[in-house]
Amino acid sequence: MTNSTSFNIFTKSQEIYIKPDNIKTRFDGLRSFLEVIVSYTFRKPNEYDIFDVMSVNAKLKLQTPSILLSELTILSHITVDSVEYTSSDKFSFVLDDKALFAIEKYRSGDANFSIEFSLGLTLKTELKISGHLVKSIRNQTIERASLSLNIPKSIWVEELLSNIGHKNLKLVEIPLNHKLLKEAYDDIIFEFNKAEKYFNDSDFDKCVAHCRSTLDALTRNLIKIKKEIPSETAFKWLENIGKSTYTWIDELNKSSQTLGSKPHHAGHKDEYTRQEAESIYLVTLGLLNFVGHIDKS
Incomplete structure (x- = not known):
C-alpha cells in the first residue's frame, strides 16, 4: 500500500508518496541508514504561475510517542512549469544506536513512523511581453x-533490521563450548539463542519460556562445575540466583502452571511486557556469562 500526502498551491494539489518497495536499509560499516525514495507529482498552479522547489527537508519520527529519529535536507532545484511534473529524491536517514533503541522500545508489532516534509518554494509569474517570456x-x-509510514512487522524484523545486522539485545560474548558441561552446554546455548530470537520478534511470552528452559538446564548441571567455582559462597550465590529467578518468573506469570509447559505452550501472547521479558533475559544472560567463563579462567 502506497503511503501518500498532499498540499495545495493555489487550487492545485501537489502529491508526495512512498511505495513499499522503495524502502530499504543499508549499513556502511559504521552507520545504519533507512533509505526511502520519495516521489512527487507537482502541478503548475495556473496558466501564468509556475514554481521552483528549492529544497526539501524531511524529519523521520516515531508516530507514538513523537520522537525525532533523523533529519536531512535535500537541495532539489526543480522547476514546475508544465501541467504535471513527476520527480523523486532518495532520503538516506541515519539511524544511530539511540534511534534504533527507541524504535524497538516503543514498537509493538509493526514499525510506525511519520515523515514531516518542509518544501522551500519560490513562486513565479510567467508572462509574455512583446513576444518575450x-x-x-x-x-x-x-x-x-x-x-x-507503516512498515509491517515481518518486513521490519526479517528484512530491514536484519539487513543492518541490528539486534534488540546486544549479547555479551559467551563461549560456545564448555569442557565441564559438554553436551548439556549445547542445549543451554540452543535455548538461550531461542530466547533472543523471540525477543527480537517481540514474542515476549516465548522469550521468557526459553529463558526458563535455559535456567532449568543450567541449574541441573551446576553440580558438574561446583569444584571449579572458587568458593562455596560463590556456588551458593549462583544456585540461589537461579532459584530466585524462577520465583520471580512465577510471580510475573498470570498462571504459574504454564511454566512447566513446553515453550510453545507457555502462556498467552503478550502475557509478558517487553520490560519484564528484557529483565528476565538479562538475568539469564548474566548467569550464563558467569558459568560460561568458569573453565576459561
Missing part, C-alpha cells in the same frame, strides 16, 4: 506536509 518572483514560501 518574462518571469518575475512572486514570493517565497514554505509548504508543509506529513506522511505516515
Whole structure:
C-alpha cells in the first residue's frame, strides 16, 4: 500500500508518496541508514504561475510517542512549469544506536513512523511581453506536509533490521563450548539463542519460556562445575540466583502452571511486557556469562 500526502498551491494539489518497495536499509560499516525514495507529482498552479522547489527537508519520527529519529535536507532545484511534473529524491536517514533503541522500545508489532516534509518554494509569474517570456518572483514560501509510514512487522524484523545486522539485545560474548558441561552446554546455548530470537520478534511470552528452559538446564548441571567455582559462597550465590529467578518468573506469570509447559505452550501472547521479558533475559544472560567463563579462567 502506497503511503501518500498532499498540499495545495493555489487550487492545485501537489502529491508526495512512498511505495513499499522503495524502502530499504543499508549499513556502511559504521552507520545504519533507512533509505526511502520519495516521489512527487507537482502541478503548475495556473496558466501564468509556475514554481521552483528549492529544497526539501524531511524529519523521520516515531508516530507514538513523537520522537525525532533523523533529519536531512535535500537541495532539489526543480522547476514546475508544465501541467504535471513527476520527480523523486532518495532520503538516506541515519539511524544511530539511540534511534534504533527507541524504535524497538516503543514498537509493538509493526514499525510506525511519520515523515514531516518542509518544501522551500519560490513562486513565479510567467508572462509574455512583446513576444518575450518574462518571469518575475512572486514570493517565497514554505509548504508543509506529513506522511505516515507503516512498515509491517515481518518486513521490519526479517528484512530491514536484519539487513543492518541490528539486534534488540546486544549479547555479551559467551563461549560456545564448555569442557565441564559438554553436551548439556549445547542445549543451554540452543535455548538461550531461542530466547533472543523471540525477543527480537517481540514474542515476549516465548522469550521468557526459553529463558526458563535455559535456567532449568543450567541449574541441573551446576553440580558438574561446583569444584571449579572458587568458593562455596560463590556456588551458593549462583544456585540461589537461579532459584530466585524462577520465583520471580512465577510471580510475573498470570498462571504459574504454564511454566512447566513446553515453550510453545507457555502462556498467552503478550502475557509478558517487553520490560519484564528484557529483565528476565538479562538475568539469564548474566548467569550464563558467569558459568560460561568458569573453565576459561
